[in-house]
Every structure is written in structure tokens, then in C-alpha cells.
Amino acid sequence: MEESPGAYNPIVLDHLKQPRNMGEMEDPDGVGEARNPVCGDTMRLFIRVESNRIVDVAFLTFGCGAAIASSSLATEMIKGKTIEEALEISDENIVHALGGLPASKIHCSILAETAIRAAVTDYRKKGKKE
Numbered sequence: 001m002e003e004s005p006g007a008y009n010p011i012v013l014d015h016l017k018q019p020r021n022m023g024e025m026e027d028p029d030g031v032g033e034a035r036n037p038v039c040g041d042t043m044r045l046f047i048r049v050e051s052n053r054i055v056d057v058a059f060l061t062f063g064c065g066a067a068i069a070s071s072s073l074a075t076e077m078i079k080g081k082t083i084e085e086a087l088e089i090s091d092e093n094i095v096h097a098l099g100g101l102p103a104s105k106i107h108c109s110i111l112a113e114t115a116i117r118a119a120v121t122d123y124r125k126k127g128k129k130e
């Protein structure tokens with residue numbers, strides 16, 4: 001989707017230019033995928049969990065600037081959190097922490113929330129022994 005970087009605030013632009021925790025993770029404890037059915041953008045989130053706490057995180061997002069910034073910020077938000085705390089993070093929390101998104105881009109943050117839930121579901125399904 002075409003977009004103008006001028007529409008984004010400095011926090012969003014910072015995450016967009018220097019995404020945190022971007023890349024793949026080898027042998028993660030949980031992997032979550034999310035896809036926006038409207039635009040087709042996707043996010044894949046990897047988590048490493050120790051004693052019920054997310055100790056490492058990585059993401060790959062193929063999508064618009066808002067989706068990449070939301071993904072980057074979401075990884076910072078969940079790193080160090082317990083599984084239960086991570087599940088409490090909503091797309092509204094992500095948009096708020098980003099200092100807001102243009103109205104037409106609010107939905108892009110849902111990718112990150114969905115990917116967090118999917119990664120936790122995958123982690124729980126695998127039933128990692130601590």
C-alpha cells in the first residue's frame with residue numbers, strides 16, 4: 001500500500017527506520033503468525049520463554065510502515081513480560097505506546113496483537129518443560 005512517511009509521528013518513524021528485534025529466531029519456543037485479510041500484510045513473531053517469562057523475541061513483518069512499527073514496538077513491550085502479562089497487551093496499548101497512528105492505519109496494529117496471541121498459543125501447545 002502506498003503511504004507517506006510524513007503521516008507518521010517521530011516514535012513511529014524511529015521504529016520504522018530502526019526496527020527492534022527484527023529477524024528470525026532459531027528454535028523458538030513459540031511462533032505466531034498473523035495476516036491482515038484486507039491488505040494481505042503478514043507478521044511472524046518468535047518467542048523464547050523461560051520460567052513462564054518471555055526472555056527473547058524476534059519478528060518478521062511484510063507490510064506497511066505502521067505494521068512494521070507496531071511489530072517492533074510490540075516486541076519491546078513483551079520482552080521480559082510473563083506470558084499472562086503479554087496476553088494483556090491490546091492493539092490499543094500498542095497504538096497508544098506509538099503515540100498514535102493515522103486513522104487509516106489503526107487497524108495495522110492488530111497484526112501485532114494477533115501475532116502475540118498466536119505465539120503464546122503455539123508455546124502452550126508445545127508444552128515446553130521448564
Ligand code: FES
Pocket residue numbers: 001036039040041063064065066067105107108111
Ligand atoms: S496496510 Fe496492511 S497492515 Fe497496514
